Amino acid sequence: MGLRIKKIWAVLCFAFAMGSIANAQEDLKKAPPAFSIDGQKSVFIDILSSHSRLRIDFSKRVAFVETVIDFYQAEDGYALFDLVPSLLTYEIDGTFSPGNKVLEVSDPDKVTLFRRLPEPTAQGKHQLRITHSLKASANLVFGASNVDFMNRMSDRNLDGNVFGRGYMERYFPSNMEWDDYPFELRIEIEGLKTPHRVISNGRVTRVSDLAYVIQFPEFFSSSSFFFHLLDPRFYNFETVKVVSEGHEVPLTFYSRDAGEVRSAAKLAPGYFAEIESNFGPYLFEKFVGHVTPAGGGMEYGGATDSSVWALSHEMFHSWYARGVRPRSGNSGWIDEGLARWRDNGYPRAKDEALKGLHEKLSGFSPYKRDTSIYAYDVGSVFFSKLDRLFAKHTSLDGLIPVLREFVQTYAYQSISTEMFQAFLQERISVDLQPYFDFYIYAKK
Numbered sequence: 001m002g003l004r005i006k007k008i009w010a011v012l013c014f015a016f017a018m019g020s021i022a023n024a025q026e027d028l029k030k031a032p033p034a035f036s037i038d039g040q041k042s043v044f045i046d047i048l049s050s051h052s053r054l055r056i057d058f059s060k061r062v063a064f065v066e067t068v069i070d071f072y073q074a075e076d077g078y079a080l081f082d083l084v085p086s087l088l089t090y091e092i093d094g095t096f097s098p099g100n101k102v103l104e105v106s107d108p109d110k111v112t113l114f115r116r117l118p119e120p121t122a123q124g125k126h127q128l129r130i131t132h133s134l135k136a137s138a139n140l141v142f143g144a145s146n147v148d149f150m151n152r153m154s155d156r157n158l159d160g161n162v163f164g165r166g167y168m169e170r171y172f173p174s175n176m177e178w179d180d181y182p183f184e185l186r187i188e189i190e191g192l193k194t195p196h197r198v199i200s201n202g203r204v205t206r207v208s209d210l211a212y213v214i215q216f217p218e219f220f221s222s223s224s225f226f227f228h229l230l231d232p233r234f235y236n237f238e239t240v241k242v243v244s245e246g247h248e249v250p251l252t253f254y255s256r257d258a259g260e261v262r263s264a265a266k267l268a269p270g271y272f273a274e275i276e277s278n279f280g281p282y283l284f285e286k287f288v289g290h291v292t293p294a295g296g297g298m299e300y301g302g303a304t305d306s307s308v309w310a311l312s313h314e315m316f317h318s319w320y321a322r323g324v325r326p327r328s329g330n331s332g333w334i335d336e337g338l339a340r341w342r343d344n345g346y347p348r349a350k351d352e353a354l355k356g357l358h359e360k361l362s363g364f365s366p367y368k369r370d371t372s373i374y375a376y377d378v379g380s381v382f383f384s385k386l387d388r389l390f391a392k393h394t395s396l397d398g399l400i401p402v403l404r405e406f407v408q409t410y411a412y413q414s415i416s417t418e419m420f421q422a423f424l425q426e427r428i429s430v431d432l433q434p435y436f437d438f439y440i441y442a443k444k
């Protein structure tokens with residue numbers, strides 16, 4: 001199993017190739033339904049490849065982004081994609097237009113927003129070129145002689161006005177979670193002499209002290225990407241190595257606080273070993289962690305921005321959340337419920353009765369992106385019940401062996417609640433539907 005995965009990484013990671021049309025057609029089957037606005041059909045696209053050039057103008061305190069996306073659409077219509085900042089310009093198949101023509105449109109259930117091209121494009125392949133700017137913010141900070149830019153993301157609807165659009169679309173053109181695609185990001189700083197550095201879960205190539213190229217694996221989707229452009233004078237770094245399936249995996253931690261880095265680097269190998277022993281081989285070639293002195297954390301594919309306190313929770317998400325990815329806000333409860341169940345020490349329920357916490361965690365609009373805040377506590381109760389059922393009614397030692405098989409089977413793919421339920425059900429004779437109905441769908 002591990003060998004197969006390592007081979008997949010090697011094949012996927014190095015060849016920066018455009019995705020095939022066959023893959024695009026498969027991916028588009030995971031998209032929510034197309035929808036019409038004023039008789040105009042909005043269609044989802046599959047990104048075949050994306051290249052962005054981020055040019056940071058230090059003197060003007062602004063960053064400009066130019067992106068070229070090759071995409072495929074399976075039917076004629078008005079192409080939908082994601083980008084929270086306003087566009088400056090766009091070009092579709094070489095035809096140039098001002099960016100203010102690309103409006104935000106709502107899905108029919110009004111749970112999120114998309115960008116939509118103002119002219120229809122035909123079934124087939126197209127090229128979209130977009131420019132936009134990023135202003136100074138809490139995540140793009142201009143110092144006296146340095147820049148600090150991290151693509152901080154969120155899978156909850158913390159910022160009400162973006163309608164769950166908390167992933168890469170906050171910074172770069174992107175797509176919904178069911179779409180994985182190869183992304184190459186070039187970062188350049190103008191107007192500075194101080195050498196900078198990029199930390200990322202992609203492969204970083206240094207072009208100069210002030211220019212870097214990152215290539216991300218083609219199985220990454222909008223929630224996976226992590227990069228941090230920083231001035232290394234202000235940070236402390238420590239790398240520890242662990243062995244996974246006979247391969248060395250570097251775990252790199254960095255922080256403005258040397259003590260936090262030491263703590264993270266000391267604790268992480270133990271967390272890694274525990275999670276790997278339960279859930280199977282690690283799925284990425286390295287792990288990077290930005291360590292903060294307080295608060296919680298956020299997970300990326302083989303990366304985190306986290307306090308030491310939340311570190312093991314966030315590392316677990318490189319198996320559940322970014323190893324297998326929830327396809328939408330209807331399946332985000334799985335990884336948060338599991339992470340909390342693990343935080344709690346994998347408790348086993350005392351009985352099989354349908355009682356206790358339950359909230360609607362799935363069965364929402366297919367366009368929903370964000371995960372319910374109840375996913376943690378209700379999910380944890382639900383998994384403690386399942387653990388009891390699997391311990392009592394199968395030859396397995398509880399739920400963990402099934403979870404291990406699931407994450408290794410669906411590694412690098414997006415999954416739905418229905419896929420997860422079907423996988424569990426195949427491995428136990430007890431009908432799980434009442435448990436899903438009660439805890440996850442909160443049916444009366």
Ligand SMILES: [Zn+2]
Binds near residue numbers: 313317335336339
């Ligand atoms: Zn979490």
